Amino acid sequence: MDFNIKNKKISFVNSSILYIVPTPIGNLNDITYRAIGILKKVDYIIVENIHRASLLLKNFSINNVPLITLNAYNEHKKTNALLSILKKGQSIALISNAGTPVINDPGFYLIKCCKELNIRIIPLPGACAAITALTASGMNCNSFCYEGFLPKTHKKRINYLNMLEKEKRTLIFYESTHRILPSLKDMMMILGKDRNIVFARELTKIWETIYSTSIEELVFLIEENKICYKGEITLIVEGYNKSIPISSEALETFNLLKIKLSKKNTISLVSKIYNINRNLLYRYILKNNL
Known part of the structure; x- marks a missing residue:
């Protein structure tokens, strides 16, 4: 199969195709019709885990396509065999456990x-x-950077977070249950305890949680077992903004006072109590629809 792009001829190997096929992250109804159709017609499906993949495929009556495992431990070893399959003109779909x-x-x-x-x-x-998670965070979705999982050790996490301290774009992290607390404490140390964060857990599942707060408050909630933190976790962290040094205490006071006072008077009073520039506070309130 050949394609011409700006007079440059690109030849693909026979009719070989590797499909990259996303799967649901929780709710099985999120799979697309196109994904189901491709998974039914390919010659092989690459999976991370046979058991988890079989449960998904069985749900959509995909029972006759051979499965090949591919994971972090065997990827390099198995790639040559997979390339051999593709070179013969056969098709393969690549799926992960979720997403x-x-x-x-x-x-x-x-x-x-x-x-x-x-x-x-x-x-x-x-x-x-x-x-x-990003779309539901209420943070800037036009400029963001995905950072995946933070390093496992404290020293490496600190070094990594130091590189991100002044990053103005919204930050996206994945985290595991057993590392969430030490990672948040390191974030609090480097990014600041008042940095806004969204804690998104078990997205699309019936026990989905999307909670917005400060890093300090989230640490407190987890330490006191006031919020469940088991399962798949995504963290959305507000980008660096030195021009708006507004503490969680100031925002809490604002929310309490605005019940009785006008927004204008509340902003004026909070700016005096916490020594915050009134115009900066006003812009922050408008930006965050408070």
């Missing part, structure tokens, strides 16, 4: 090799926890 493949999941090396060999790659749109 869009390659985003903190295996498959990058295979895709890189396919690009080098001009094997056609067709990506499908679909579920992604990072983007799902």
Whole structure:
């Protein structure tokens, strides 16, 4: 199969196609008709975990397509065999346990090799926890950076967060249950205790949680077991903004006073109590629809 792009001829290997197919991150109804159709017609499906994939595929009556496991431990070892399949003109679909493949999941090396060999790659749109959480965060969605999982050790986390301290774009992280608290404490130390954060857990599932607060408050809620933090976690962190040094205490006071006072008088009073520039506070209130 050949394509001409600006007089440059690109030859794909036979009819070989590697499909990148997102799967639901929780709610099975989020899979697309196109994804189901492709998973039913390909010659092989690459999966992270046979058991988890089988449950998903069985739900959509996809029972006769052979499954091949690919994970962080065997990706390099198995890629040559997968390329051999593709070179024969057969098609393969790549899926992960949940969400869009390659985003903190295996498959990058295979895709890189396919690009080098001009094997056609067709990506499908679909579920992604990072983007799902971002859209509901109320933070800037026009300029953001996805950082995946923070390093596992305290020293490496601190070094990494130091690089992000002055990042003005909205930050997106994934985190695990057993590392959420130490990661948040390191964020509080480097990014500041008053930095706004959205805690999104088990997105699209019946026990979904999306909670907006400060990093300090979120640490308190987790330490006191006032919020469940088990399951798949996405953190959306407000970008750096030195011009608006507004503490959580000031915002709490604002929310209490505005019940009895006008917004104008409340802003004036809070700015005096906490020594905050009145215009900066006013712009912050407007920006965040408080």
